[in-house]
Amino acid sequence: MSDPSRYLPQAIEERWQRRWRELDLDDTPDTGEGQPCYALSMFPYPSGSLHMGHVRNYVITDVYARVQRMRGRRVLHPMGWDAFGLPAENAAIERGVNPADWTEQNIAQMRGQLQRLGLSIDWSREIATCHPDYYRWTQWLFLQFLDAGLAYQKEASVNWDPIDQTVLANEQVDGEGRSWRSGAKVEKRLLRQWFLRITAYADALVDDLPALTGWPERVRTMQANWIGRSEGAELRFAVVAPGGSAPIDPICVFTTRPDTIYGATYLVLAPEHPLVDRLTTPEQALAVAAFRDLVSGQSEQDRTAEDRPKRGVPLGSQVINPASGAEIPLWIADYVLADYGTGAVMGVPAHDQRDFLFARRHELPIRQVIIPEGSEADTYLGEAWTQEGVLIESGPFTGLSASEARQAITDAATREGWGQSRRQYRLRDWLISRQRYWGCPIPVVHCPSCGVVPVPADQLPVELPRDVAFSGKGASPLAQLEDWVNVPCPSCQGPARRETDTMDTFMCSSWYYLRYSDPLCDSLPFRREAVDQWLPVDQYVGGIEHAILHLLYSRFFTKVLRDRGLLGFDEPFERLLTQGMVQGITYRNPHSGRYVAPADVSDPADPRDPQTGERLEVTYDKMSKSKYNGVDPARVIETYGADTARMFILFKAPPEKDLEWDDADVEGQFRFLQRIWRLVDSCLQRGLTLAPVAPEAAAPGAAAPQSAAADASAVVPAASGATPAPSPASETDRELRRAVHGAITAVQADLEGNLQFNTAISELMKLSNAMATALEQASPEVAREALRTLLLLLAPFAPHLAEELWQKLGAGADAGGEGSIHRQRWPVADPTALVRDTIPLVIQVKGKVRGSLDVPADADSATLERLALASDIALKWLEGQPPRRVIVVPGKLVNLVP
RNA sequence: GGGAGCGUGCCGGAAUUGGUAGACGGACUCGACUCAAAAUCGAGCGCCCUCGGGCAUGUGGGUUCGAGUCCCACCGCUCCCACCA
Numbered sequence: 001m002s003d004p005s006r007y008l009p010q011a012i013e014e015r016w017q018r019r020w021r022e023l024d025l026d027d028t029p030d031t032g033e034g035q036p037c038y039a040l041s042m043f044p045y046p047s048g049s050l051h052m053g054h055v056r057n058y059v060i061t062d063v064y065a066r067v068q069r070m071r072g073r074r075v076l077h078p079m080g081w082d083a084f085g086l087p088a089e090n091a092a093i094e095r096g097v098n099p100a101d102w103t104e105q106n107i108a109q110m111r112g113q114l115q116r117l118g119l120s121i122d123w124s125r126e127i128a129t130c131h132p133d134y135y136r137w138t139q140w141l142f143l144q145f146l147d148a149g150l151a152y153q154k155e156a157s158v159n160w161d162p163i164d165q166t167v168l169a170n171e172q173v174d175g176e177g178r179s180w181r182s183g184a185k186v187e188k189r190l191l192r193q194w195f196l197r198i199t200a201y202a203d204a205l206v207d208d209l210p211a212l213t214g215w216p217e218r219v220r221t222m223q224a225n226w227i228g229r230s231e232g233a234e235l236r237f238a239v240v241a242p243g244g245s246a247p248i249d250p251i252c253v254f255t256t257r258p259d260t261i262y263g264a265t266y267l268v269l270a271p272e273h274p275l276v277d278r279l280t281t282p283e284q285a286l287a288v289a290a291f292r293d294l295v296s297g298q299s300e301q302d303r304t305a306e307d308r309p310k311r312g313v314p315l316g317s318q319v320i321n322p323a324s325g326a327e328i329p330l331w332i333a334d335y336v337l338a339d340y341g342t343g344a345v346m347g348v349p350a351h352d353q354r355d356f357l358f359a360r361r362h363e364l365p366i367r368q369v370i371i372p373e374g375s376e377a378d379t380y381l382g383e384a385w386t387q388e389g390v391l392i393e394s395g396p397f398t399g400l401s402a403s404e405a406r407q408a409i410t411d412a413a414t415r416e417g418w419g420q421s422r423r424q425y426r427l428r429d430w431l432i433s434r435q436r437y438w439g440c441p442i443p444v445v446h447c448p449s450c451g452v453v454p455v456p457a458d459q460l461p462v463e464l465p466r467d468v469a470f471s472g473k474g475a476s477p478l479a480q481l482e483d484w485v486n487v488p489c490p491s492c493q494g495p496a497r498r499e500t501d502t503m504d505t506f507m508c509s510s511w512y513y514l515r516y517s518d519p520l521c522d523s524l525p526f527r528r529e530a531v532d533q534w535l536p537v538d539q540y541v542g543g544i545e546h547a548i549l550h551l552l553y554s555r556f557f558t559k560v561l562r563d564r565g566l567l568g569f570d571e572p573f574e575r576l577l578t579q580g581m582v583q584g585i586t587y588r589n590p591h592s593g594r595y596v597a598p599a600d601v602s603d604p605a606d607p608r609d610p611q612t613g614e615r616l617e618v619t620y621d622k623m624s625k626s627k628y629n630g631v632d633p634a635r636v637i638e639t640y641g642a643d644t645a646r647m648f649i650l651f652k653a654p655p656e657k658d659l660e661w662d663d664a665d666v667e668g669q670f671r672f673l674q675r676i677w678r679l680v681d682s683c684l685q686r687g688l689t690l691a692p693v694a695p696e697a698a699a700p701g702a703a704a705p706q707s708a709a710a711d712a713s714a715v716v717p718a719a720s721g722a723t724p725a726p727s728p729a730s731e732t733d734r735e736l737r738r739a740v741h742g743a744i745t746a747v748q749a750d751l752e753g754n755l756q757f758n759t760a761i762s763e764l765m766k767l768s769n770a771m772a773t774a775l776e777q778a779s780p781e782v783a784r785e786a787l788r789t790l791l792l793l794l795a796p797f798a799p800h801l802a803e804e805l806w807q808k809l810g811a812g813a814d815a816g817g818e819g820s821i822h823r824q825r826w827p828v829a830d831p832t833a834l835v836r837d838t839i840p841l842v843i844q845v846k847g848k849v850r851g852s853l854d855v856p857a858d859a860d861s862a863t864l865e866r867l868a869l870a871s872d873i874a875l876k877w878l879e880g881q882p883p884r885r886v887i888v889v890p891g892k893l894v895n896l897v898p
Numbered sequence: 899g900g901g902a903g904c905g906u907g908c909c910g911g912a913a914u915u916g917g918u919a920g921a922c923g924g925a926c927u928c929g930a931c932u933c934a935a936a937a938u939c940g941a942g943c944g945c946c947c948u949c950g951g952g953c954a955u956g957u958g959g960g961u962u963c964g965a966g967u968c969c970c971a972c973c974g975c976u977c978c979c980a981c982c983a
Contacts, residue, residue: 175979218977221902225979232983255983268983310981335981345983353899354981426982547978605925651923652910660910665924671938672923678938749914759912762922769922842918847964849918887963892917897963 007677009641013800017118025822026120029074030533037073038534039065040513040573042542042550043080046128047087048106050113052582052623052649052661053543055633059646060579060655060755061541062119066796067751068538069120070826076534078516079114079121081107083130084505086164086181089438093470099438100466103130113634118642118799120822125519129440129508134515136461137525138508139443141557143454144564146444150197151432153452157272157339158193158431159186167193169431169504171226171549180549194433194442194501198556202227202425205555214575216656219547226548228426232256233410235346235419237267237319239279240327248278251319251330254341254424257351258413259405261323262394263369264346265359268312268331270338271295279330281316288313288332295334310335310358322418323409324395333358341424349384356384369394370402430553432504437468437477439502447489447496456490462498476500509550510557513537513572525566532568539755540573541655547578577755580658582649583620584629590617597628620660631661643798644670650757650797673801676768676794680805683775683787690784690811692819732774733782734833739770740786741833747793748829757797764793788827795821842893843868845877861888868894 020026041061044054058079065077081103088099107128114121127134145151159168163182167189172180179186198205206227209220235258236250251267269276271292280288291313312333319330328347335354336345349359349366359366368377370389377392388402396412397405413419433442441462443455455462465484468477478484479500489496511525518530542550551573558572587596589609596616601607607616623630636645648669653659683689743763750760767790775783787809795802803821806812812819840852841864851873855864865886868874878898885897 218902222978225901228979228982230982253983257983308981333981335983337982340982348983352983354983357981424982426979544977654911657911662910662924665910668924746914758910759922762912765922840918844917844964847917847962852918885963887917889917893964895917895963 007674007801009643009673009800010638012804013116013118013642016800016803017115020120020820020822023820025820026077026122028076028078028122028125030530032074034072034074036534037065037068037075038517038537038539039068039075039077040516040537040540041079042540042546043082043509043512044110045085045087046081046083046103046106046110048109050110050633052584052631052633054114055117055645056579056582056649056655056659057541057543058114058117058119058121059649060577060757061539062117062121063646063650063757063796064539064541064751064755066120066799066822067826069822070792070796070824072825076125076516077119077121078125078127078519079119079123080125080127080512080516081110081129082505082509082512083107083128084135084439084502084508086166086436086438089436089470092438098466100130100464103128116634116637116642117646120799125516127512127515127519129505129512130438132461132463133522134512135440135508137515138440138503138511139455139460139462140457141511141525141561142503142507143443143457144566145196145560146454148560148564150200150560151194152197153192153194155190155192156195156431157188157190160189160191161186164436166434166436167191167431169506170428171430171552172504172506193431195429196432196556198430198553199425199427201556201559202229202427203423204559205427205552208555208570212571212573212576215573216576216578219544219551219576219578222547223552226427226552230256230424230426232422232424233258233406233413233419234342234422235261235322235413237322237328237346238418239330240318240320248275250418251275251344252342253344253346254422255346256424257348257402257406258409258419259391259397259400259402260348260351260369261321261346261409262391262397263348263350263367264321264323264328265326265349265365265367266329266331266347267319268333268336268345268347268358269315270336270343271332271334272338273332273343276315276332279315279317284314284316288315291332298334308334310354310361312358312362322413322416329364331362339428340426350381351384351386353384353386356381368392373401430504430556432507433501434504435476435500436502437464437470439505440508441478442499442501442503444499445487445489445496446499447492447494449494450489450491450496453489453491453496459490476502478502506550506553510553511561513540513554514561514567528565528567531566535567536569536572536574539575539577541577541579543581544578551576577655579655580653581622582631582659582661584623584627584631584661586619586621586627586629587616588619588627589614595627595629620658623661631663636666640666640670641673641800643801644673647673647761647797651761652758654758655755672765672768673798675772676790676801677805679768679772679775680787680791680809683783684808686776688780688783688787690788690806690809692811730777730779732777733779736770736774736778736782736786737830737833738836739767739774740789741829741831743767743793744789744827744829745834761797764790764797767793791821792824792827795824839891841868843871843873844893844895845873846897847895850877857891859890861890864888864890864894868896 039061041057065075069075083103088103091097091102092099129135142151159173161168161179161182161184163184164179168179168186173186174180177185206224206229209224212220232255234252234254236252238250239248241247253267310333312331315330315332317330318327321328335358336343347355347359349355349364350368351370366381368381369392370385371377371392372389391397391400391402391405397408400408410419410421441464443460443462445453445455447453465481468481470477485498485500487496487498488494514526514531514535517534518526521527554572559570561567562570585598587598587601587607589596591614596609600610607618608614609616621627621629633645644666648666649659651669652665743766746763747760750756771786771790775786788811791802791806799822806821812821836857838854839857841855842852843850853867853871855867865888874896878896881898883896883898887895
C-alpha cells in the first residue's frame with residue numbers, strides 16, 4: 001500500500017482529470033450570470049509531440065482562465081489545431097501515409113498529452129483547420145474578400161522557396177532572405193499568384209496600434225515598422241523624348257524629401273522598371289542590357305546589401321527637374337528597388353548618402369541646397385547632409401527651413417501639376433496562394449469565357465480529394481488530378497478548371513479565434529451575437545515569433561469582417577502576452593563545435609567532453625534535436641506530475657522572459673508541493689478538517705453576480721462564500737491572519753494587470769512557510785481559514801493537488817461537482833486582518849538607515865518626529881546637535897538631517 | 899544606420915513605482931536524524947572589517963533629505979527593421 005502521508009501525483013492526477021470530465025467542469029457557459037471572459041492560447045500545429053513551449057503557453061492561459069472562473073466570470077477557454085501545413089505533406093512523400101490520417105493521429109496524441117496537464121479546456125469546442133466543416137468557412141471568407149475586391153490575382157515577382165517548392169509571403173521570409181519554415185534562401189520568380197489587399201488597411205492597422213495598450217510595446221513597434229508608413233510626395237519629371245520618338249508620360253518618383261528637389265541632379269530607375277527599354281538610346285542599349293543581366297543574376301540578398309558599391313548605367317535620355325527646369329540624366333541602378341514606391345528615385349547626392357556615393361562613383365554633379373542653420377555652403381562635402389537646415393539655391397524657396405519647404409514645395413507641385421503629397425508603405429499585399437496539396441483549396445474556377453468565377457456558397461466546401469500522388473516537385477499535386485480539376489463553370493456551365501493552388505495556412509489561423517465562439521454553426525462561420533458576446537479575446541497568449549505574421553493578419557481579417565458587418569469590434573485581441581522561450585541546458589565543445597547530450601556529461605559541475613576530456617561550454621539555448629538539449633514534457637509529468645511541471649514553469653521566470661529549464665529546480669518545486677501535502681496531512685492527523693461549503697454559495701454564476709467593486713479591489717469585506725472572520729485571540733492568530741490576507745492581496749495584485757505568476761507563487765510559498773510554524777498554535781478557526789485560503793489560492797496553479805487536499809479535508813460535499821474546489825469563489829482579503837497595532841519606523845540620519853523603532857501604527861507626523869528624536873538612534877548619530885531638517889513619511893520612515 | 903528593450907549575489911529572479919536592496923526559490927556550507935545514504939528538519943549564505951562600522955544594483959556625472967528606480971553621457975548585451983528613397 002502506498003504511504004498516505006506521501007504526495008504521489010501519479011496516483012491522484014488521472015483520477016481527478018477523469019472526475020472533472022464527468023462533471024463537465026470546463027464547459028463554456030454561453031448564458032448565465034457573470035461577465036464573459038475569453039482566454040486563448042495560440043493553437044498548435046499538430047506535429048505529433050508536445051514540447052515545453054506548448055506547455056508554458058497553455059499553462060499560462062489555463063491559470064488565467066481558472067482564476068477568472070473563480071472570480072465569477074463565464075470563461076471560454078478553447079483549443080484547436082492549426083492542422084494544414086507542409087510537414088503532413090512531407091510525411092506523405094517520405095513515408096507514404098495520407099496527410100489527413102497523419103494529422104488525425106498527431107492530433108489524438110497531442111490532445112492526450114495536453115489533457116494530462118490538467119488544462120481546463122472546453123474540448124467540446126475543439127476545431128481543426130483541416131476539417132471540411134472548418135475550411136468550408138475559410139473558403140467562404142475568402143469569397144467575402146473576393147467580393148469586397150480585397151482578393152485578386154496578379155503576375156508578380158514573388159518569393160519562391162526551393163526546398164518546400166512553393167511561394168511565400170513577404171512576412172514569411174526573414175531578414176536574411178530565408179524561409180520561416182524551411183530556412184532555405186528564397187528565390188525571386190515571376191508568377192501569377194493570389195493576393196489579399198492588406199495594404200488597403202495599412203492606415204487602419206497603424207492607426208489602431210496605440211490603442212492596443214494591453215499589448216507589449218515591442219510588438220506594436222514591430223508591426224508599425226513592418227507596415228512602414230512614410231509621408232512624402234510623388235513628383236513627376238517630364239521626359240525629354242529621345243530624338244523624334246513619341247512623347248512619353250512623365251516619370252513619377254516617391255520622396256520623403258521634396259525640400260531637396262533643387263538638388264536633384266539625376267534620376268534613377270530600378271533596372272526592372274517598365275520604361276527602361278523605351279528610354280534607352282541606341283548608343284546605350286548594349287551597356288543597359290549587360291547591366292540588367294548582371295542585376296538579374298544577383299540574389300535579392302546581394303543586391304540589397306547596404307555596403308555594396310552602387311552600380312548603374314545611364315540610359316542616354318534626359319528628364320527635366322520640374323522645380324528648377326534643369327535637364328538631368330536618367331540612369332538605372334541596382335540600389336533602386338522595383339517594388340517600393342514607384343521604382344524610381346530622384347538623385348539628390350548632397351542630401352542622401354546613397355545618392356552621394358552613387359554620384360561620386362559615377363561623377364555626377366553634387367548640388368548642395370540645404371545647409372545647417374547659421375553655416376555656409378561647403379565647397380567640398382565629405383558626406384551627404386541628411387538633417388534639417390535652411391534652403392539655398394532653391395529659387396523661390398531659398399531661405400525656408402527644410403520642414404517648411406517640404407510643405408511649400410509639395411503645395412507648389414500640386415498647384416502646378418507636377419506632384420502631390422503621398423503616403424508610402426513598406427507593407428506589400430499578402431501573397432496567399434501556395435503550390436501545395438495540404439491546405440485549404442482556393443474556391444474559384446477558371447472559365448475560358450467567364451474568367452475567375454467564385455464557387456457558389458452552397459457548393460462549399462471545395463473538398464480536398466483524399467487520394468493523390470505526392471511527388472513533392474513542381475506544381476500542387478492537385479493539378480495532376482484531371483477528374484478534380486475539370487468542372488463545369490458555375491456561371492455558364494461550359495468546361496472550366498478549378499484553381500489548384502491552396503491557401504497559405506495563415507489564412508486558416510487568421511479567424512480560428514472567431515470560430516470558437518460558435519464552433520458548431522453551419523449557416524455561417526459564426527453568428528454575430530456569439531462572436532460579439534465573446535470577442536475581443538480578453539487575454540491572448542503565444543510566442544513572440546508571431547508578432548508580425550499571425551497577429552497582423554488576424555487584425556486585418558477582423559477589420560475586413562467588421563466592415564462586412566460580420567462582427568462588431570475593431571481589434572481581435574484586447575490583451576496580449578508574448579511568452580518567452582523555454583531553453584534547455586546545452587553543452588558544447590568550444591573547439592570542435594560538437595554538442596554533447598546532458599546524459600553524457602558525468603559531472604555537471606565540471607562538464608567534460610566524454611571523448612576528448614575537454615571542458616565544455618555551458619549555455620541555455622532554444623531546445624532542438626541537433627543540440628541534444630530538449631526536455632520531454634511527458635517525462636517530466638511522469639516523474640513529478642503535472643502540478644509540479646505547471647508550478648515550475650510559472651515560477652522559474654516571469655512569463656514573457658526566456659526560461660532556463662533545469663531539472664534540479666523542478667525537484668525544488670516538487671518539494672514545495674510535498675510540503676503542502678504534509679502540512680495538510682499533519683492537520684488531518686490532529687483532526688482538523690474543513691466543513692463542506694454550501695453549494696449555493698459556491699457555484700460560480702449561481703452566487704451573487706461578481707460586482708464591479710469585487711472585481712476592482714481585492715480588499716473588500718468577505719463576500720458570500722468566504723468564512724465569517726474569526727475573532728482571533730492570540731498574537732499567533734493575528735499574525736497568521738495577517739499572513740493569510742496579505743497573501744490574498746499580493747497574489748491578487750500579481751494576477752491583475754501584468755500576469756506575474758512567479759511572484760504569485762512565491763507568495764504562496766511565504767504563506768505556506770508561515771503556516772508551517774503557526775498552524776499548530778493557532779486557534780482552529782484561524783487555522784481552517786488559513787488552510788482554506790491556501791488551497792483556494794493554489795487551485796489555479798496546481799489544480800489536482802488542491803482538489804485532492806480540499807476533498808481530504810472534507811471541504812467538498814461532492815454532489816454534482818458543486819463541492820469541487822474549482823467551483824469555489826476566489827478568496828477576498830479582509831482589510832481588518834492587515835491592520836497592525838505597531839509598525840517598524842525606519843530611522844534615517846542624512847538619508848542612511850540607522851535603525852528602526854516600533855511605533856503605534858496610527859501615530860501622526862508630529863508624534864513620529866518626537867519619537868524619532870527621542871530614540872537612542874538619534875542620540876547616537878546626532879551627537880546632541882538638533883537636526884537642521886526632519887522628513888517624516890508617515891507609516892514608513894523619519895529622516896533626520898543634521 | 900533606424901527603432902525597441904535590458905544590465906541587481908554563485909544562479910533564476912524580487913523590490914508597493916523615489917522611502918530598510920537582494921523577497922521567494924535553486925546551488926553551496928555547517929548541524930540534527932541515520933550504521934550509512936536518500937528524504938526530512940534547523941542554521942548560514944553580496945563584498946570588506948580593527949565588530950564601531952564601511953562599501954555595494956554595468957561605468958561616470960547630475961537632481962533629491964533620500965536614487966536599483968528620475969535626468970545626461972558612456973560601456974555591454976538582446977530583439978526587430980534596414981540601399982524603403
